[in-house]
Amino acid sequence: MKVILIIGDGISDRPTRVLNGKTPLQVAETPSIDAIARRGICGIVDPISPGIPPGSDTALLALLGYNPLQTYTGRGAFEALGGGLEVRESDVSFRGNFATVNDELTVVDRRAGRIMRGGEALAEALNGVKLEGFPEVNVIVKHTVEHRLALVLRGLNLSRMVSDSDPHQENLPIQTVHPLDASSEASRTACIVNAVSKRFHEILTNHSINAARRENGLLPANAVLLRGAGTLPQVKPIIEKYGVQALVVAAGPMYRGICRSVGFDVIDVPGATGTVGTDTVAKAKAAVENLPGYDYVLIHVKGGDNASHDGDAEQKVRMVEKIDALVKHILDNVDVESVFIAFTADHTTSLELRKHVGDPVPLAIMGPGVRADSVEKYSEIDCAQGGLGRIRGVDLTPILMDLAGNSKKFGA
Amino acid sequence: MKVILIIGDGISDRPTRVLNGKTPLQVAETPSIDAIARRGICGIVDPISPGIPPGSDTALLALLGYNPLQTYTGRGAFEALGGGLEVRESDVSFRGNFATVNDELTVVDRRAGRIMRGGEALAEALNGVKLEGFPEVNVIVKHTVEHRLALVLRGLNLSRMVSDSDPHQENLPIQTVHPLDASSEASRTACIVNAVSKRFHEILTNHSINAARRENGLLPANAVLLRGAGTLPQVKPIIEKYGVQALVVAAGPMYRGICRSVGFDVIDVPGATGTVGTDTVAKAKAAVENLPGYDYVLIHVKGGDNASHDGDAEQKVRMVEKIDALVKHILDNVDVESVFIAFTADHTTSLELRKHVGDPVPLAIMGPGVRADSVEKYSEIDCAQGGLGRIRGVDLTPILMDLAGNSKKFGA
Numbered sequence: 001m002k003v004i005l006i007i008g009d010g011i012s013d014r015p016t017r018v019l020n021g022k023t024p025l026q027v028a029e030t031p032s033i034d035a036i037a038r039r040g041i042c043g044i045v046d047p048i049s050p051g052i053p054p055g056s057d058t059a060l061l062a063l064l065g066y067n068p069l070q071t072y073t074g075r076g077a078f079e080a081l082g083g084g085l086e087v088r089e090s091d092v093s094f095r096g097n098f099a100t101v102n103d104e105l106t107v108v109d110r111r112a113g114r115i116m117r118g119g120e121a122l123a124e125a126l127n128g129v130k131l132e133g134f135p136e137v138n139v140i141v142k143h144t145v146e147h148r149l150a151l152v153l154r155g156l157n158l159s160r161m162v163s164d165s166d167p168h169q170e171n172l173p174i175q176t177v178h179p180l181d182a183s184s185e186a187s188r189t190a191c192i193v194n195a196v197s198k199r200f201h202e203i204l205t206n207h208s209i210n211a212a213r214r215e216n217g218l219l220p221a222n223a224v225l226l227r228g229a230g231t232l233p234q235v236k237p238i239i240e241k242y243g244v245q246a247l248v249v250a251a252g253p254m255y256r257g258i259c260r261s262v263g264f265d266v267i268d269v270p271g272a273t274g275t276v277g278t279d280t281v282a283k284a285k286a287a288v289e290n291l292p293g294y295d296y297v298l299i300h301v302k303g304g305d306n307a308s309h310d311g312d313a314e315q316k317v318r319m320v321e322k323i324d325a326l327v328k329h330i331l332d333n334v335d336v337e338s339v340f341i342a343f344t345a346d347h348t349t350s351l352e353l354r355k356h357v358g359d360p361v362p363l364a365i366m367g368p369g370v371r372a373d374s375v376e377k378y379s380e381i382d383c384a385q386g387g388l389g390r391i392r393g394v395d396l397t398p399i400l401m402d403l404a405g406n407s408k409k410f411g412a
Numbered sequence: 413m414k415v416i417l418i419i420g421d422g423i424s425d426r427p428t429r430v431l432n433g434k435t436p437l438q439v440a441e442t443p444s445i446d447a448i449a450r451r452g453i454c455g456i457v458d459p460i461s462p463g464i465p466p467g468s469d470t471a472l473l474a475l476l477g478y479n480p481l482q483t484y485t486g487r488g489a490f491e492a493l494g495g496g497l498e499v500r501e502s503d504v505s506f507r508g509n510f511a512t513v514n515d516e517l518t519v520v521d522r523r524a525g526r527i528m529r530g531g532e533a534l535a536e537a538l539n540g541v542k543l544e545g546f547p548e549v550n551v552i553v554k555h556t557v558e559h560r561l562a563l564v565l566r567g568l569n570l571s572r573m574v575s576d577s578d579p580h581q582e583n584l585p586i587q588t589v590h591p592l593d594a595s596s597e598a599s600r601t602a603c604i605v606n607a608v609s610k611r612f613h614e615i616l617t618n619h620s621i622n623a624a625r626r627e628n629g630l631l632p633a634n635a636v637l638l639r640g641a642g643t644l645p646q647v648k649p650i651i652e653k654y655g656v657q658a659l660v661v662a663a664g665p666m667y668r669g670i671c672r673s674v675g676f677d678v679i680d681v682p683g684a685t686g687t688v689g690t691d692t693v694a695k696a697k698a699a700v701e702n703l704p705g706y707d708y709v710l711i712h713v714k715g716g717d718n719a720s721h722d723g724d725a726e727q728k729v730r731m732v733e734k735i736d737a738l739v740k741h742i743l744d745n746v747d748v749e750s751v752f753i754a755f756t757a758d759h760t761t762s763l764e765l766r767k768h769v770g771d772p773v774p775l776a777i778m779g780p781g782v783r784a785d786s787v788e789k790y791s792e793i794d795c796a797q798g799g800l801g802r803i804r805g806v807d808l809t810p811i812l813m814d815l816a817g818n819s820k821k822f823g824a
Contacts, residue, residue, distance in 0.1 A: 015781060015783060075823070381799060
């Protein structure tokens with residue numbers, strides 16, 4: 001049997017005054033998501049463990065069955081993979097921003113005026129550059145979206161244990177990268193990243209696109225700020241763990257990268273943007289269309305988290321309702337007698353605090369043979385009364401795989 | 413935001429015949445503790461893990477966020493710290509009793525007739541003695557309360573892996589201490605402790621206080637029984653983990669010692685005794701008065717456990733009601749819009765069995781943004797229906813720190 005897992009990024013919340021002491025999930029009209037709760041079994045999930053606010057990367061790894069406490073090796077490789085780069089085991093990868101610095105290398109704008117065009121050509125100018133002192137290191141650069149890029153360093157004896165060159169706020173200089181452990185690999189990699197910063201700045205300063213930007217009164221994209229050094233996690237791909245063909249429908253590069261790193265296929269869906277403007281029904285359609293070729297389909301929808309970080313309660317409620325339309329399309333178009341449908345969030349994002357918090361997320365699972373409980377509505381409060389009780393994120397995929405008949409007995 | 417955690421030692425119980433099949437928490441009138449349950453979120457907590465009866469030391473370590481399975485290194489250091497001694501990383505500490513032995517060194521009374529006076533002077537006579545064969549070992553002794561003392565051995569190559577000299581019952585000889593592992597440090601420490609026993613017996617036998625006791629027909633305090641060899645736990649202090657200033661209001665030396673060992677400040681409260689006679693409202697007042705200078709305040713109240721060990725149901729119910737008065741003072745005197753208030757027990761102590769058992773303890777947490785559930789009363793049975801579900805003791809402090817905004821994200 002097949003499994004469809006739908007993750008509403010950051011849609012879980014705490015009760016908030018602006019919604020009269022309710023959560024967005026309690027306020028939103030979600031007849032289809034509620035149908036999963038009513039027909040299925042519910043519970044609450046600690047993505048990592050109680051009280052620990054998860055990153056988006058560690059939470060998704062956990063929900064896919066990979067314990068991030070054991071497997072997480074930084075975010076960079078996910079961004080690079082998700083941006084379409086090939087990443088090898090010994091590579092160290094980074095997320096990067098095109099930024100604007102002044103003559104003292106102080107960051108004037110961390111996003112180079114949110115540069116929208118030219119990013120691809122600028123990244124191309126950086127791709128493949130040779131570094132003074134490190135001629136054997138391959139420097140691979142790819143533009144992803146807006147002011148963002150991915151960097152892969154390829155060579156021997158590299159380490160992900162290095163700090164960020166990104167100062168994470170403006171009016172501070174590009175940071176000199178330093179090693180985060182005592183290994184010679186970390187020292188060497190720190191030197192290499194500093195050489196990269198210097199070389200990128202030289203190339204970008206002289207690039208014709210920036211000359212044109214300056215002429216037009218735009219901030220030049222004359223530096224790259226690097227962060228999140230990471231390597232590929234050393235994990236057993238999902239096909240080996242469960243014998244399932246897995247597919248992800250997601251727009252955000254990082255989510256695509258994480259899924260690729262554990263063996264999911266990735267498809268592009270026109271209209272899926274990774275923002276509140278995304279076409280959720282288009283994602284549902286893509287999932288339904290591709291279902292025949294796959295055993296495990298993950299649909300990841302980002303917008304609810306964005307609304308939370310903006311503190312926009314109305315937008316968050318609307319986003320939850322857009323996700324309900326996605327669920328409706330799934331329920332209307334798959335054979336619910338042979339497909340398990342699970343719905344959850346990857347983490348709780350507080351509208352009031354505008355950040356990830358450590359509260360558990362609600363979960364509902366429907367499908368043949370599921371031990372349906374008496375929960376009627378999908379929400380943080382209702383699902384806490386459900387038959388699944390309180391579980392860990394890393395247990396979700398094993399439960400789904402077992403329901404679908406893909407688990408292996410432990411013991412004789 | 414701030415957190416006040418109130419722990420009623422051993423107040424959790426099993427339903428018992430003497431209370432018509434109810435627990436003391438169900439029988440006691442506790443309008444203020446119930447208010448926390450009604451306004452907040454409830455659950456049940458396994459201090460260690462299901463079915464494991466915790467010691468008072470391991471339970472408290474866990475509730476403060478330190479996994480005792482990884483960090484517990486014996487009780488002795490907590491008693492010494494709590495008794496006001498300085499304890500260093502390489503010290504090995506013990507709890508001790510003044511006792512009465514006969515000429516064959518058989519224990520006649522494990523508490524020297526519950527000696528109430530003279531303990532301080534006797535301890536002073538033992539403090540700083542030199543040991544034959546181990547001149548480099550510093551012997552530090554301090555009287556705590558009644559017949560009890562703390563011993564710190566300071567020197568190189570000491571180990572906590574040694575047995576007790578205390579036979580734990582009367583009519584048995586002082587035990588020859590033996591090493592509990594194959595290390596040379598444990599062998600050496602066992603020899604040192606045996607030399608301590610011998611030397612202490614010599615000094616005490618000839619002490620004038622004991623001559624006077626014999627004359628007055630009292631049992632002489634002519635030996636020290638040692639138990640619970642322990643070292644300081646190697647842990648990150650709570651200020652480093654969460655950036656919080658923490659304070660404990662507790663009377664029992666061990667509880668104070670545990671809190672000191674993880675970085676809590678400790679205050680003395682007149683009237684707080686660590687027994688059923690303690691002034692609970694004085695503890696509440698001290699907590700409220702000191703709240704402005706702290707982020708995390710723990711109030712520990714011991715009496716309920718004592719009543720359980722005595723099998724005294726009426727006393728236990730009365731003690732719970734005294735703790736309710738403490739909670740009332742807190743609720744009446746703090747701004748509940750900016751303080752999280754949590755109430756729990758450290759372990760279940762069975763009135764019928766007069767000992768710690770492995771059942772979970774009830775928990776209630778109130779404060780801004782908490783996902784309030786429908787539990788109306790604080791009890792073992794009611795809280796099991798709450799929105800927190802069933803958690804582990806070690807998860808409590810992370811949950812409280814996350815609610816109060818002191819947690820760190822794991823991942824990016």
